[in-house]
Amino acid sequence: MNLNYPNGKKYKPKELPIDASLKKRKNGSYSNRGMTLEEDLNETNQYYRERKIAVIHKKPTPVQIVQVDYPNRSAAVIKEAYFKLASTTDYNGVYKGRYIDFEAKETQNPTSFPLKNFHQHQIEHMEEVMDQGAICFVILRFTKFEQVYLLEAQHLLNFWNRMMNGGRKSITKEEIEQKGYHIPLGFQPRIDYIKIIEQL
Amino acid sequence: MNLNYPNGKKYKPKELPIDASLKKRKNGSYSNRGMTLEEDLNETNQYYRERKIAVIHKKPTPVQIVQVDYPNRSAAVIKEAYFKLASTTDYNGVYKGRYIDFEAKETQNPTSFPLKNFHQHQIEHMEEVMDQGAICFVILRFTKFEQVYLLEAQHLLNFWNRMMNGGRKSITKEEIEQKGYHIPLGFQPRIDYIKIIEQL
Numbered sequence: 533m534n535l536n537y538p539n540g541k542k543y544k545p546k547e548l549p550i551d552a553s554l555k556k557r558k559n560g561s562y563s564n565r566g567m568t569l570e571e572d573l574n575e576t577n578q579y580y581r582e583r584k585i586a587v588i589h590k591k592p593t594p595v596q597i598v599q600v601d602y603p604n605r606s607a608a609v610i611k612e613a614y615f616k617l618a619s620t621t622d623y624n625g626v627y628k629g630r631y632i633d634f635e636a637k638e639t640q641n642p643t644s645f646p647l648k649n650f651h652q653h654q655i656e657h658m659e660e661v662m663d664q665g666a667i668c669f670v671i672l673r674f675t676k677f678e679q680v681y682l683l684e685a686q687h688l689l690n691f692w693n694r695m696m697n698g699g700r701k702s703i704t705k706e707e708i709e710q711k712g713y714h715i716p717l718g719f720q721p722r723i724d725y726i727k728i729i730e731q732l
Numbered sequence: 733m734n735l736n737y738p739n740g741k742k743y744k745p746k747e748l749p750i751d752a753s754l755k756k757r758k759n760g761s762y763s764n765r766g767m768t769l770e771e772d773l774n775e776t777n778q779y780y781r782e783r784k785i786a787v788i789h790k791k792p793t794p795v796q797i798v799q800v801d802y803p804n805r806s807a808a809v810i811k812e813a814y815f816k817l818a819s820t821t822d823y824n825g826v827y828k829g830r831y832i833d834f835e836a837k838e839t840q841n842p843t844s845f846p847l848k849n850f851h852q853h854q855i856e857h858m859e860e861v862m863d864q865g866a867i868c869f870v871i872l873r874f875t876k877f878e879q880v881y882l883l884e885a886q887h888l889l890n891f892w893n894r895m896m897n898g899g900r901k902s903i904t905k906e907e908i909e910q911k912g913y914h915i916p917l918g919f920q921p922r923i924d925y926i927k928i929i930e931q932l
Contacts, residue, residue: 587860589820592794595810610795613810620789624824626831629865633826660787665829 567722569638569673569680573623576721586726588625588632594618620657621668627726631666633658634725638673644702645672647695655692658685667729671715672708682728683712767922769838769873769880773823776921786926788825788832794818820857821868827926831866833858834885834925838873844902845872847895855892858885867929871915872908882928883912 580586599612621635637649668685691703713728780786799812821835837849868885913928
């Protein structure tokens with residue numbers, strides 16, 4: 533039976549945005565093809581917020597605004613702006629009162645994770661928040677295998693320092709498997725990193 | 733005695749950015765004239781970071797990017813973008829492992845603080861992070877008197893709900909003095925809100 537509103541308008545079950553995004557996936561499978569790591573994490577964070585598990589947001593892209601036009605009767609238009617280098621990581625928020633901070637990166641490289649995905653400012657930020665007792669980590673995705681890992685920031689810093697001391701400019705996949713935690717891709721949430729955090 | 737570098741270049745004591753900004757003040761006083769609340773808080777947060785007291789950042793202004801040009805051999809230029817309404821508060825970070833979250837607003841009104849300075853999304857965000865055990869508050873400045881108050885989010889929510897139930901659309905200065913904490917303006921840091929948090 534189709535229900536109508538009293539005004540005759542058809543009743544349509546409200547679709548959650550989270551379901552809408554699932555449509556993007558081919559063949560009705562929950563495969564990750566076509567979803568970026570950022571989209572998966574946005575979906576995951578929305579899931580956490582809706583269920584009051586944690587409140588984590590991606591920070592807006594930092595932009596240096598140079599020129600803004602104010603046309604009559606319409607919204608201000610930014611006519612000239614430049615991307616700025618982020619001075620922090622992209623994601624932060626709260627889980628059971630604790631401060632959570634992380635960066636998420638993906639690579640096409642099948643065997644190692646290039647450290648050029650991070651920059652000095654972010655590494656320093658991670659050190660600072662760890663000093664303050666934050667839960668800090670990175671989420672790394674090998675896109676070829678759709679494999680996602682959580683690596684605690686302390687390990688990333690060790691690999692970073694190895695590079696700064698003349699060592700290799702990447703983390704091998706083996707090292708990530710050894711020091712990090714594999715996060716199996718799920719349906720809802722897609723990348724259940726809080727589950728790993730709970731165990732740490 | 734003036735010291736020179738071995739290359740003959742003059743030695744100049746390095747100025748911290750925090751000192752540079754103090755120059756803006758007239759007559760060498762620490763008066764706040766000409767400093768916005770945002771500038772004062774940026775300076776305060778820099779002070780906290782440098783002394784490892786807390787790591788708090790202002791989030792970048794959220795912008796919807798529509799068109800980007802990639803000129804040869806120069807940086808990408810954003811040619812069309814629009815300001816977006818923030819879905820969270822402006823400031824967050826970590827203090828002794830705890831998640832800190834706040835919004836800062838100022839008013840020219842001498843007797844009350846208009847609630848239109850906040851929007852529904854931000855109020856909901858505050859409720860969400862409080863549910864997760866965050867330390868959440870607002871910093872309110874009456875610019876005419878250069879008076880700054882910290883008001884815990886719980887009180888702001890009460891005043892917001894009063895408005896939603898048909899009550900007044902602002903918080904009186906008296907109410908803020910009663911429920912909030914006055915933050916005396918200092919030299920370094922300018923607005924020592926962590927001192928209040930320590931006492932709560």
